Amino acid sequence: MSEKELVRFKIDGLEVEAERGSMLLPVALDYGFEIPHLCHHEAVSPYGACRLCLVEVTKNGRTRMTTSCTYPVEDVIEVSTDTDQIRRARRLLLELLLARSSRAELIQRVAKEAGVTETRFKAVDDDCILCGLCERVCREVVEANAISFVNRGDRKEVAPPFWDPMACIACGACVYICPTDCIKMEEKGDERTIVRWKRTLKMQKCKSCGKPFAPLFQLNWIIDKASLPKDFYDVCPVCKQMG
Amino acid sequence: MYLKGPDELERLRKQVIEGKKAEEGQKRVVLCTGTGCRGAGALEVSEAFQKELDRSSDIELKRTCCHGFCERGPITVIEPMGVFYQMVSPEQVSQIIAETVKKGEVIEDLLYKDPKTGENIRYEKDIPFYMRQMRLVFGHNRLIDPTRIEDYLATGGYKALTKALFGMSPEQIIEEVKRSGLRGRGGGGFPAGRKWENCRRAGADVKYVICNCDEGDPGAYMDRSLMEGNPHRVLEGMIIGAYAIGASEGYVYVRNEYPLAVQNVGIAIKQAEKMGLLGENILGSGFKFTISINRGGGAFVAGESTALMASIEGQVAEPRAKHIHTVESGLWERPTNLNNVETWANVPVIIERGADSYSNIGTEGSKGTKIFSLVGKINNTGLIEVPMGMTLREIVHDIGGGIPGGKKFKAVQTGGPSGGCIPEALMELPVDFDELTKAGSMMGSGGMIVMDESTCMVDVAKYFTNFLRDESCGKCTSCREGTLRMYEVLDDITKGKGREGDIELLEELGWVTAEASLCGLGQTAPNPVLSTIHYFRDEYEAHIRDKKCPAGVCRDLITYDIDTELCIACGKCKKECPVEAITGEKKVPHEIDQDKCIRCGTCMEVCPEDAVKVQ
Numbered sequence: 001m002s003e004k005e006l007v008r009f010k011i012d013g014l015e016v017e018a019e020r021g022s023m024l025l026p027v028a029l030d031y032g033f034e035i036p037h038l039c040h041h042e043a044v045s046p047y048g049a050c051r052l053c054l055v056e057v058t059k060n061g062r063t064r065m066t067t068s069c070t071y072p073v074e075d076v077i078e079v080s081t082d083t084d085q086i087r088r089a090r091r092l093l094l095e096l097l098l099a100r101s102s103r104a105e106l107i108q109r110v111a112k113e114a115g116v117t118e119t120r121f122k123a124v125d126d127d128c129i130l131c132g133l134c135e136r137v138c139r140e141v142v143e144a145n146a147i148s149f150v151n152r153g154d155r156k157e158v159a160p161p162f163w164d165p166m167a168c169i170a171c172g173a174c175v176y177i178c179p180t181d182c183i184k185m186e187e188k189g190d191e192r193t194i195v196r197w198k199r200t201l202k203m204q205k206c207k208s209c210g211k212p213f214a215p216l217f218q219l220n221w222i223i224d225k226a227s228l229p230k231d232f233y234d235v236c237p238v239c240k241q242m243g
Numbered sequence: 244m245y246l247k248g249p250d251e252l253e254r255l256r257k258q259v260i261e262g263k264k265a266e267e268g269q270k271r272v273v274l275c276t277g278t279g280c281r282g283a284g285a286l287e288v289s290e291a292f293q294k295e296l297d298r299s300s301d302i303e304l305k306r307t308c309c310h311g312f313c314e315r316g317p318i319t320v321i322e323p324m325g326v327f328y329q330m331v332s333p334e335q336v337s338q339i340i341a342e343t344v345k346k347g348e349v350i351e352d353l354l355y356k357d358p359k360t361g362e363n364i365r366y367e368k369d370i371p372f373y374m375r376q377m378r379l380v381f382g383h384n385r386l387i388d389p390t391r392i393e394d395y396l397a398t399g400g401y402k403a404l405t406k407a408l409f410g411m412s413p414e415q416i417i418e419e420v421k422r423s424g425l426r427g428r429g430g431g432g433f434p435a436g437r438k439w440e441n442c443r444r445a446g447a448d449v450k451y452v453i454c455n456c457d458e459g460d461p462g463a464y465m466d467r468s469l470m471e472g473n474p475h476r477v478l479e480g481m482i483i484g485a486y487a488i489g490a491s492e493g494y495v496y497v498r499n500e501y502p503l504a505v506q507n508v509g510i511a512i513k514q515a516e517k518m519g520l521l522g523e524n525i526l527g528s529g530f531k532f533t534i535s536i537n538r539g540g541g542a543f544v545a546g547e548s549t550a551l552m553a554s555i556e557g558q559v560a561e562p563r564a565k566h567i568h569t570v571e572s573g574l575w576e577r578p579t580n581l582n583n584v585e586t587w588a589n590v591p592v593i594i595e596r597g598a599d600s601y602s603n604i605g606t607e608g609s610k611g612t613k614i615f616s617l618v619g620k621i622n623n624t625g626l627i628e629v630p631m632g633m634t635l636r637e638i639v640h641d642i643g644g645g646i647p648g649g650k651k652f653k654a655v656q657t658g659g660p661s662g663g664c665i666p667e668a669l670m671e672l673p674v675d676f677d678e679l680t681k682a683g684s685m686m687g688s689g690g691m692i693v694m695d696e697s698t699c700m701v702d703v704a705k706y707f708t709n710f711l712r713d714e715s716c717g718k719c720t721s722c723r724e725g726t727l728r729m730y731e732v733l734d735d736i737t738k739g740k741g742r743e744g745d746i747e748l749l750e751e752l753g754w755v756t757a758e759a760s761l762c763g764l765g766q767t768a769p770n771p772v773l774s775t776i777h778y779f780r781d782e783y784e785a786h787i788r789d790k791k792c793p794a795g796v797c798r799d800l801i802t803y804d805i806d807t808e809l810c811i812a813c814g815k816c817k818k819e820c821p822v823e824a825i826t827g828e829k830k831v832p833h834e835i836d837q838d839k840c841i842r843c844g845t846c847m848e849v850c851p852e853d854a855v856k857v858q
């Protein structure tokens with residue numbers, strides 16, 4: 001690759017620059033602009049599902065509202081992050097999300113910040129907002145491909161294919177990334193469970209300290225993937241470090 | 244036979260045409276076995292003909308696909324006379340052969356009878372349904388057995404390809420398509436020439452062209468009929484396009500529910516490969532291009548360009564943001580040019596006739612013809628092809644033959660499930676891309692659903708919104724939740740639970756669904772709601788304020804009453820009522836107990852005196 005190419009453009013009147021190929025949302029956030037967003041995470045690729053990160057982009061004299069997390073930065077564009085239109089759209093989106101996931105603290109907080117405290121719609125109470133972060137982290141980062149979207153429309157959900165979580169290594173990446181905390185992990189004795197996917201795995205006991213430290217299935221999966229020696233995980237990382 | 248060059252193609256064409264000339268005057272039964280006619284029993288008729296004809300070898304049976312007038316299927320044309328028979332049944336086959344084919348006598352009962360004049364019409368060209376059409380793209384269907392490439396060659400097939408490959412540079416082709424004014428027929432109406440140009444400009448060693456035959460609109464079947472009835476026309480368009488763009492591989496994406504289309508285009512590809520019209524070194528030009536078939540699972544959203552490409556890649560058919568255009572990075576991140584079946588089928592016409600002649604047809608901003616599927620409360624349902632700019636009135640009344648049962652026209656929904664409903668007052672609207680959009684609807688793929696006075700517009704809006712709620716891929720908050728909540732509000736309104744402010748709430752929801760959603764589905768999903776609010780607001784208000792459904796459709800808002808003056812006390816309604824809500828004796832007018840009545844409408848249907856009234 002040649003040298004990194006910079007593009008220059010304006011956000012709310014401020015001259016900014018960014019690497020060509022980067023998406024608008026992270027650039028704007030870096031510059032300190034406040035744009036609410038629920039389905040973006042720097043560890044995974046852009047998706048554009050929650051629609052909260054709407055901005056107005058003016059290009060060649062034409063202005064349109066679009067999601068900033070999926071918009072590759074360009075020279076000549078002018079971006080507005082806080083117009084009447086955008087506020088109106090965000091409030092409606094949050095009112096819709098609040099009806100779907102009224103118990104989710106994050107949604108309550110983001111909604112409140114936008115001035116939305118009530119919803120005119122019947123509550124559904126599904127904490128999952130279908131942001132797809134768990135699906136992306138599992139596929140792109142962990143590469144376990146253990147969960148995916150199933151069904152469509154308002155029946156869409158994230159689930160292990162055919163509700164068989166056999167590919168899940170119970171690593172907990174989805175638990176960590178889920179913005180609404182609706183994927184729970186429990187550890188009891190030498191077992192770890194990812195509650196939402198109904199996956200329970202036995203944990204490997206450290207040959208040195210005796211404590212269970214990670215699911216055996218996961219360790220074997222890593223050993224396989226990275227071609228590590230078979231006994232690589234006999235001892236937990238803590239004991240290993242202490243030699 | 245492998246054709247090494249254009250002269251060999253012309254030689255073959257000459258042979259084929261001479262062969263056909265020699266057959267002129269040949270007795271022939273042309274039978275439509277397209278999907279519409281099959282539904283009406285065309286395969287049984289075909290079998291009956293085959294059995295009869297096995298005994299007389301001088302008569303040929305030719306099976307074509309859709310002629311468009313599906314309402315009247317199975318359709319048969321007897322040649323050389325050219326007599327047009329409709330609604331033919333297997334029992335009538337031996338009579339047709341004995342009288343018409345052998346003796347040249349016309350069977351009056353099988354002719355189309357003009358409902359307006361009461362006269363029998365002998366020839367297809369004189370039937371009002373066909374008279375006003377301009378069958379530029381679709382017309383050859385009736386001359387072609389889609390499994391025989393020779394039939395296509397006889398209609399001038401692959402002439403445009405020769406012209407393009409040997410007489411034009413890729414740039415000239417693109418210029419020609421641009422000047423023709425051809426806009427995509429798959430819904431968006433994007434100028435085809437410009438798309439091609441952008442894709443040509445995108446630098447890459449491998450590029451793709453795709454034909455979109457997903458056709459997920461319920462009730463629309465023009466793409467299917469083209470693909471089933473004249474697949475070579477579509478392939479020829481694709482080969483020309485691929486040459487102009489510089490693509491080496493093509494895909495035809497057909498929905499799985501179209502087995503005949505899959506079969507016929509499959510046969511066509513094999514024939515074209517055998518003749519050297521597809522594959523390495525096409526017609527000796529040095530141009531290489533192959534086409535494979537991809538079967539789609541059938542979700543409505545899979546027809547959206549990026550979802551379709553994801554589906555070909557083996558991923559979930561979900562749209563992605565198009566800030567990076569597919570002409571630059573589409574299928575497998577390579578430049579990809581996607582067009583609709585009908586768009587591709589227009590290309591050979593443009594190349595052969597030239598852009599100037601083509602752009603004479605149509606309106607300022609929409610050139611050429613458009614195929615529509617005309618369905619609903621209309622006399623002549625079927626597929627029609629008309630020049631852009633024909634008025635709605637001409638389409639509905641002249642071609643469609645008006646509304647059955649003497650009922651009044653109320654609205655026509657154009658553009659498929661997310662189109663808008665256009666009222667009587669706009670019947671003079673010239674139908675093209677821009678006028679339909681201005682009227683709050685859209686061209687879409689060309690569906691037209693006609694509604695009469697017995698249709699409740701709130702109920703219609705609810706029906707389509709529910710379809711879109713169900714078909715939304717569920718990715719965008721705005722589309723998934725927006726369509727769901729619009730549906731809920733509409734459902735409440737039709738059940739008498741509408742509240743003041745509901746109309747405004749629908750408008751708000753419609754706005755955010757259209758403005759904040761990623762793909763065309765969400766962006767157009769509010770059309771049914773917003774257009775009916777715009778043109779039929781009084782109906783919404785009647786439901787919400789007066790708790791009345793003016794069209795008498797919404798069960799919770801209507802009452803059935805028996806007009807005592809008209810009731811002859813025959814007792815039919817009393818006998819048929821499923822909940823025994825009707826009382827009455829002989830000679831005493833009957834009465835409906837409103838508390839028991841479930842408003843099923845049975846009494847109204849069975850009353851011989853039309854004494855049951857709905858309010």
Ligand SMILES: Cc1cc2nc3c(=O)[nH]c(=O)nc-3n(C[C@H](O)[C@H](O)[C@H](O)COP(=O)(O)O)c2cc1C
Binds near residue numbers: 430460
């Ligand atoms: C929800 C949705 C469904 C679509 N379905 C179809 C379809 O079935 N067939 C089609 O040709 N285009 C369909 N389109 C339009 C395509 O995205 C695309 O614009 C079109 O195929 C491009 O071809 P054209 O320019 O020749 O029209 C659909 C679009 C959306 C948003």
Ligand code: SF4
Binds near residue numbers: 133182
């Ligand atoms: S489970 Fe959590 S991370 Fe996964 S889609 Fe739902 S909200 Fe997003």
Ligand code: SF4
Binds near residue numbers: 766
């Ligand atoms: S607009 Fe609707 S159908 Fe289109 S991507 Fe968004 S959720 Fe899916």
Ligand code: FES
Binds near residue numbers: 039050052070
């Ligand atoms: S963060 Fe951009 S759509 Fe969710």
